[in-house]
Amino acid sequence: MSSTIAIPPGMPQYDDVPRFDVDRVRADFPILSREVNGHPLVYLDSAATSQKPRQVLDVLREHYERHNANVSRSVHTLGTEATEAYEGARAKVAAFINAPSPDEVVFTKNVTEAINLVAYAFSNASAAAKGDPRFRLGPGDEVVISEMEHHSNLVPWQLLCERTGATLRWFGLTDGGRLDESNLDELVNERTKLVSLVHMSNILGTVNATSRITRRVREVGALLLLDCAQSVPHLPMDVVDYDADFIAFTGHKMCGPTGIGVLWGRSELLAAMPPVLGGGSMIETVTMGRSTFAAPPARFEAGTPPIAEAVGLGAAIDYLSGIGMQAIQWHEKELTAYALDALSTVPGLRIFGPAVPVGRGGTISFALGDLHPHDVGQVLDSQGVQVRVGHHCARPTCVRYGVPATTRASFYLYTTTGEIDALVRGLDQARKVFG
Incomplete structure (x- = not known):
């Protein structure tokens, strides 16, 4: 999966921000090499719990x-x-x-x-x-x-x-x-x-x-x-x-x-x-x-x-x-910009929270048309994509926006743009399965 981030149009591009090699980071996390349901694991549930590197x-x-x-x-x-x-x-x-x-x-x-x-x-x-x-x-x-x-x-x-x-x-x-x-x-x-x-x-x-x-x-x-x-x-x-x-x-x-x-x-x-x-x-x-x-x-x-x-x-x-918190912050900022742009191409998808990667982190909750988040999550899991579904222990927030639950994808230092692409493909599959 690609670890090179293509910055969406309109987002500033800086040469002096701290960077790290995402592929080298991913090699530190043994679990990321496994498969789920015959597909490479795509772990997009770091807001619930992160994966652990060998060093820990x-x-x-x-x-x-x-x-x-x-x-x-x-x-x-x-x-x-x-x-x-x-x-x-x-x-x-x-x-x-x-x-x-x-x-x-x-x-x-x-x-x-x-x-x-x-x-x-x-x-x-x-x-x-x-x-x-x-x-x-x-x-x-x-x-x-x-x-x-x-x-x-x-x-x-x-x-x-x-x-x-x-x-x-x-x-x-x-x-x-x-x-x-x-x-x-x-x-x-x-x-x-x-x-x-x-x-x-x-x-x-x-x-x-x-x-x-x-x-x-x-x-x-x-x-x-x-x-x-x-x-x-x-x-x-x-x-x-x-x-x-x-x-x-x-x-x-x-x-x-x-x-x-x-x-x-x-x-x-x-x-x-x-x-x-x-x-x-x-x-x-x-x-x-x-x-x-x-x-x-x-x-x-x-x-x-x-x-x-x-x-x-x-x-x-x-x-x-050792990696640097500023580098991690910037990596996730770029990922979030990429994800917001990619998810905007999915018909019927509604994102909750800031629509721009300013004053927001790499956690994106959304609804896909009238599909229940549990159904969306099951289709994504069948494709190896791990997301969180439900009210995320924040039910008053769901009530505020008029939904019983959402699907949530969340990123971390080991997340790649290729995994976000896999999420988008999985959402397209969910739309096909449930019409």
Whole structure:
């Protein structure tokens, strides 16, 4: 399949942007060489989970074969090696997102747990008379999200508002798949305690420009959380530059293992947050009457953590950093431009989200006439093309655009234009099969 991208007319062409050899990258991913239903595998579901390069698989195998032990409390050699690898992964994460300190990196099992950790910290602080006022919620207080959120950045805030009596409010969406910020000053106001937004939509591909919202959040004294599950794997992230208070992302979408996620938070905020899970490793002292708690990040990592998974995430960061996040971002920008142009040739196809490769990532959801997405997905699978169908854990977004579900194709650093061509051929086949 071709890895040479023909830039569609009207898109700027630059000679000085970072590049990499897509064929050489693909050779690092063993799964990409297999066939599905007698056809070469075309994997277009990276927004759900990315594939893993040998460099990550080898590190995981090495860890389990030679360094497997529990962390933090051992004085023996294996325990020391495991601890050094685990904390080394934390330092790699911090450097990858330009966090001021590794102690601002909390390991979780995924983005969902990371966001819930913040939500339950709000809940616990609200229940305690001495809780930090920045985390106390009650009737009259407000939490602001948007209509394009993944359920993991919607349901936790619904539950929090139910527990505390606070009010949940949200940004609407424009017909073009962007945040409607026309009522920003009214929506984010002196009653707002937290704004929690997706950075890149997992269904629309929209990359939200957050600077105007961030300025308003600072004006009213609220906190800002960014769900970066779809952005950290695909573009350079600098938490200082974005001026967020928390960001959350996950390892399995960025060439790492499943079962490992990250909550980054400003050190002063993490220090002010009450614990959420109680148990081993997160304590300072314990008596039968009461306990005191360790400083972050240990305070939020009760029990045996995902050790090998963190080590695997560190290896994934090494791999992505070696290629270069700017190069990955530009590759996907060109792919997205190519895909938008190619999909526009399919009769009856409707794309949801931005129609241009500006302020959008390589995730494209669409409807094909009146065909059900499940039928489309089955025909594509018969051709070896792997896509995601359904509401993508973003049902309110589907409701906003009047569809029960969509078909979603999503790209990554190993995606080629030849695979997009295979998608278009598969869609033409679906039209023939279902008339």
